[in-house]
Amino acid sequence: MESRGLVTVSLTNMPFVTEKIGVPRAVAVEFPFGMIWGHPDDREMQGRLLEHMFELVETATEPGTVVELPYTWPEEDFRKRDWFPKEPTPWLASQEGIDQMLDFLQHGDPMD
Amino acid sequence: MAVNSFKFMSRTLAESLKVWPYVDTSGEPIPWAEPRKPLKESTVALVSSGGLYHRDDTPFDLDRERAEPLWGDPSFREVPRDISQEEVRIAHLHYDNSHALDDCNCILPLAALDAALAEGRIGNIAERHLTFMGYQPRLGTFVRETAPRMADRMLEMDVDVVLLSSG
Numbered sequence: 001m002e003s004r005g006l007v008t009v010s011l012t013n014m015p016f017v018t019e020k021i022g023v024p025r026a027v028a029v030e031f032p033f034g035m036i037w038g039h040p041d042d043r044e045m046q047g048r049l050l051e052h053m054f055e056l057v058e059t060a061t062e063p064g065t066v067v068e069l070p071y072t073w074p075e076e077d078f079r080k081r082d083w084f085p086k087e088p089t090p091w092l093a094s095q096e097g098i099d100q101m102l103d104f105l106q107h108g109d110p111m112d
Numbered sequence: 113m114a115v116n117s118f119k120f121m122s123r124t125l126a127e128s129l130k131v132w133p134y135v136d137t138s139g140e141p142i143p144w145a146e147p148r149k150p151l152k153e154s155t156v157a158l159v160s161s162g163g164l165y166h167r168d169d170t171p172f173d174l175d176r177e178r179a180e181p182l183w184g185d186p187s188f189r190e191v192p193r194d195i196s197q198e199e200v201r202i203a204h205l206h207y208d209n210s211h212a213l214d215d216c217n218c219i220l221p222l223a224a225l226d227a228a229l230a231e232g233r234i235g236n237i238a239e240r241h242l243t244f245m246g247y248q249p250r251l252g253t254f255v256r257e258t259a260p261r262m263a264d265r266m267l268e269m270d271v272d273v274v275l276l277s278s279g
Contacts, residue, residue, distance in 0.1 A: 001263045001274055002143035007154075011277035016117035020134050022142040032120040033207035034162070036277050037224075040215035046224035053275055054151055054233060063142035068115045083120055083208050090205060091181035092124065100182050104249055105128060108182075110135045112250040 009053040011036060015066055025056045026066045031073055032083035038071075045071070135251060147273070149235075154272035156228075157238035159262065161246030162212060162219040162279030163204025165189040172203040172245040184247040186254040188262055190240040193222065206247050207279050219279055238269045246279055 002008050002024050012018040013036050015028040029049065031038065038045030049069075056067060091097040118126040147154070163172055172185040185203075200216045202209040212219045220241065228234050242262050248254050266274060 001259070001266060002145045004263045004267060005145050005148075006263065006266055006271060006274050007145050007147050008274045008276060011275070013115070013120070013278065014117040014129070015115050017129065017132075017134070022137050024142055024144050028115045030115045030119055034209065034211050034279055035218045036279070037218050037221045040211050040218045043217070043223055043227075046217055046221040047227060050221060050224045050228055050275070051233075054228070057147055057151060057273055063144040070114070073119075082211075084122075085205055085208055086210075087205060090178050092122075093181070097181035101128065101249075104182055105131050105133065108133050108249065110133050110250060111252045111255065 007057055009056050011049060011053065012066075015068060019064075019066055022064055024063045024065070025053075025060045027052045027056060028066055028068045029071055031071070034083050039077075135255075149272065151234055151273070152232055153235040155236040155238055155270055156225065156234045156273045156275065157266055157269065157271040158220055158222075158225065158241040159274055159276045160220050160241070160243045160279065161277070162207075162243065163202050163209075163245040164191060164212065164216060164220055164243045165201050165203065166191050166195060167199050167201050171201065174203050174205055177205060177247070182249050184249060185245050186248060186258050188242050188244040188258050190242055190265070191220075192240055193225075193237050195222070204245050204247070204279050212279075219277065234273075238266070238271050240265075240269065242266070 008024055010023050010026040012026050012028050013031050018026050037049055091101045165171060169189050177183055202212055217223050225237055229237055
């Protein structure tokens with residue numbers, strides 16, 4: 001998208017991956033999957049994250065800029081562990097799936 | 113690094129992602145576009161990898177992923193900017209969808225974007241936002257076909273700024 005002239009900003013909860021692959025601009029939060037913009041109905045947090053991303057559009061000067069935000073997930077919510085899927089993830093659901101994943105991790109081509 | 117990338121994962125997934133065969137981008141520069149106009153004149157679109165789709169649209173293919181666990185549906189969907197919560201459906205097997213099914217703003221911040229437009233912070237919102245299902249171990253089709261088509265759609269809708277987020 002960026003090479004076609006579109007200005008992009010990512011919101012990530014995995015800066016480890018984001019920095020590895022390299023994106024033009026990103027903000028990082030320590031929020032769980034399925035709630036990366038904050039809790040349901042938390043309009044204030046969603047607005048704040050949006051504003052952080054807008055500011056990065058206005059201020060970033062070089063590709064690969066990742067800004068880590070200080071927001072944390074409340075400890076009492078962390079204990080709920082309510083972001084894991086209710087149906088087991090297919091590759092983790094059977095030994096066959098796990099074996100296929102192990103093979104992919106060792107020999108797989110991500111551009112297949 | 114202050115943000116712990118693995119905090120919300122099972123150990124199995126975390127260990128997998130640490131040795132994941134990421135696409136090697138080290139030999140090429142990160143693409144970069146300079147903003148061509150101020151944000152208050154820019155059209156903004158969202159892209160989410162959270163597997164969200166409109167109820168009248170085709171779901172992402174989860175049955176094939178269940179049968180072939182190393183395959184993820186590489187297609188994308190378009191959702192209207194004024195999609196209502198009742199119209200939101202999600203097909204994604206890698207996180208608990210129930211929160212976003214209660215309020216999709218926790219993966220697609222439609223209300224906050226509307227507020228930014230009302231305040232004049234941005235110039236416009238794209239007619240449609242784009243979504244896909246982010247579990248893509250083999251990225252070939254996604255990178256070669258889906259991503260360029262998503263960029264085409266953005267340009268057709270006169271989008272200037274794209275905000276991407278995961279599920």
